[in-house]
Each structure stands twice: as structure tokens, then as C-alpha cells.
Amino acid sequence: MGRRRAECQGKDTMLKAVQFGAGKIGRGFLGQLLFEGGCHTTFVDADAALVGALNVCGAYPLRLASDAEILTLLIGNLRALDARREEGAVVRAVAGADLVSVAVGVHALPRVMPLLAAGLNARAEAGGGPLDVLLCENQWHAAALVRGLLLPHIAPEAREYFDAQVGLVETVIGRMAPAITDRQRAEDPLLVVAEPYKELPVARAMLRAAPPPLPGLVLADDFEAYEARKLYGHNMSHAALAYLGHPRGHEYVWQCAADPAVAGVCRAALAEVVPALAAEYGQPQDGLAAFANDLLARFANRTLGDTVARVAADPLRKLRPDDRLVGAAALCVRHSISPVAQARVIRAAFRYDAPDAPSAQELQARRQKDGDDRALEAVAGIAPGSELWRLISAARE
Numbered sequence: 042m043g044r045r046r047a048e049c050q051g052k053d054t055m056l057k058a059v060q061f062g063a064g065k066i067g068r069g070f071l072g073q074l075l076f077e078g079g080c081h082t083t084f085v086d087a088d089a090a091l092v093g094a095l096n097v098c099g100a101y102p103l104r105l106a107s108d109a110e111i112l113t114l115l116i117g118n119l120r121a122l123d124a125r126r127e128e129g130a131v132v133r134a135v136a137g138a139d140l141v142s143v144a145v146g147v148h149a150l151p152r153v154m155p156l157l158a159a160g161l162n163a164r165a166e167a168g169g170g171p172l173d174v175l176l177c178e179n180q181w182h183a184a185a186l187v188r189g190l191l192l193p194h195i196a197p198e199a200r201e202y203f204d205a206q207v208g209l210v211e212t213v214i215g216r217m218a219p220a221i222t223d224r225q226r227a228e229d230p231l232l233v234v235a236e237p238y239k240e241l242p243v244a245r246a247m248l249r250a251a252p253p254p255l256p257g258l259v260l261a262d263d264f265e266a267y268e269a270r271k272l273y274g275h276n277m278s279h280a281a282l283a284y285l286g287h288p289r290g291h292e293y294v295w296q297c298a299a300d301p302a303v304a305g306v307c308r309a310a311l312a313e314v315v316p317a318l319a320a321e322y323g324q325p326q327d328g329l330a331a332f333a334n335d336l337l338a339r340f341a342n343r344t345l346g347d348t349v350a351r352v353a354a355d356p357l358r359k360l361r362p363d364d365r366l367v368g369a370a371a372l373c374v375r376h377s378i379s380p381v382a383q384a385r386v387i388r389a390a391f392r393y394d395a396p397d398a399p400s401a402q403e404l405q406a407r408r409q410k411d412g413d414d415r416a417l418e419a420v421a422g423i424a425p426g427s428e429l430w431r432l433i434s435a436a437r438e
Contacts (some may be wrong), residue, residue, distance in 0.1 A: 135160020158194030
């Protein structure tokens, strides 16, 4: 296994980017793309200690981990601003940016959007040109959500500029980045670890400016197909491994992928959803099958060290009717494909009982209080007597 450290070389052209969020995706994915795309990046984050460390070092290590090689890149050309204490500087950075991207987590968007809106107001007042905001959140239809959060803070005199020249651009984030371990944090508090996968599909129709010159950028005209592939393919099968592997005592996702009993159900679930995605979005089935096979290989990455606890977290959200598990199964039913394997995954998720996972404990309390049928209907929208209910009732973990 090769282990080496390399400093990324940015392009000569220095574009100005503002990245809201300096966490696993902000630094672990977008930071690399922005640096390699020739950007000087201003990270905006509420973690004062992280902001200070980034400014002192002027760079951070990004470890791309695979079983074939571990490559550590040094990501530079950056500064960091404290979202709470340096609001004026953030506003000025947005007003003068060539590109903005957001990866803060959906729960944090309401706290971030007033600051972004202030920057857009300042940009409009200064007569700035078009600006695209890449929405790098794990959220279906993120543009509508973000627009709703921004509008109350957009000044009346900036509304025309906002409507005509600000692109709220949806993206699909496929790179996996596990939580940093205590040992890795002791090695370097700025270290980020991620898999090497480097593809960023964006909704071409939502762009207002010229496409940014980022490596791995995919300008998608059929963007909804990419979203569905991520949610019902990647997210569904990733969760399947975790929920099926948990009762078998597996700690890491790679252990689940190496367990024939778990991997077999996961593969079968993907085999169900691939033709459903092809039928729904008119995508070539062989291309989707290749994507599914690549996912299974990526999930088997031992070096990444992704944990079952991280992937299985928040089963209440992941069991929602439109989320990765029930949504994928419903898509299959709509196209007359019986989601037998996915029913087994849903059943396993419904029984996920990790003691240190609050969402799992809340789910189990609901089951105990209301019974399985009522809890399943309330959490997942699966009505008793429906086809999916019958498959789940008959499923064996």
C-alpha cells in the first residue's frame, strides 16, 4: 500500500470562493475541488478554534484513503472567518466572490442564511455580477428550501438582483467522509479523511454564471436522475449494510460488506431499485448497474474506517416516506417491482436499537408504546395491509 504526502497545485488563475462550512464535506471534498480548480477559498465556520487553526497554518491535510493507497494532500490558498464574530468580513467576502458553496448540514441552514443574504444584499448594492451558490447538502430539492430561508432577509432593493442573477444550484455529494478518530485528531487537529471518489454533479439549469472550473464537475441536464440515484441507490444501500450489519455485531461498514449474508441482501436491494430508477428517469440500466457495482466496491473500503454507528444514525429520518429506504421501495412498487430485499432492510432499520443513538431509542419507544403497525405507519407512512406492509411483515432479518 502506497503512503505519501503531496501538495496540491492550484491553477494560476485565482478565483475567489466562499465556502460556508469547514467540516467533513467543506474541507473533505469541496476544499479540494476549489483548490484544484484555482480558487482562493474563504472558509466560514462557527467553530472559533477551527477557524483560528486554519488561519495559523494556512493549509490543512486531506487524507484520501483506499485499500490500494493512502494519499495525503495539502490543501492551501485559504483563509477562514468566524461566522459569529466576523460577520462584516463574511459579507464583504460574499459580495466580492466568484463562487459560493454551502455545506453546513440542513439543520444549520437557518442560522447561516441570514449571513449569506447580507452578503448578497451588499453584492447587489455594489452592482455585482451573477453569482452561483452551490448547495452541497444531503437534501432533496435543496434550492426551494434555501430560497425560502433567504427571502425574508433579502432587501427589497436587492430582490430583482437576487431573482435574476443568483443561482441556487443543487448538487449531489457522493464522497464518503467518516468522522475523525481521536487518534487521527491527535496526529493533526486539522486532518480530514475521505474516500478518493471525486464527482460533483450539479444542476446545469440552475447556474446563472459560467460553470466553475472545478475538477470532477458534472453539468447534469437530467439532474433529478442523479439525485434519485444518490438517494435511492447510494444512500439506500449504504444504510442497508449498516442496519443489517448491526444485529450481527459489525462495527465497520467494510465488515458488513464482507459478510455474505448482509452483502447479499444489499446487492439484491440494489438489483430491485436499478430497473425502477431506469424506468422512472429513462436512464440506461447498464449504467445504473455499473454504478451499483462501484458502490459495493467503495463500501468495502477498509482503510476508510466508516462506522455502522455513523451510517445507521437517525433511523427516524431515514425511514420517512420520501427518504432512502421507504422511498426506494415505493419507487419499485410504482414500477411493478416487488421490493422483497428492501422490505428486509426497512424491517432491520425499524428494529435498530443502538443504545447511544437517541433517534433509535425514540423509535423503539414508539414501537413499545404504539405497537409495530401504528408506529410503522406514523414513522414511515406504510399503511397496514399495503403491499409494502405485507412484505415487511413477511421479511426475515
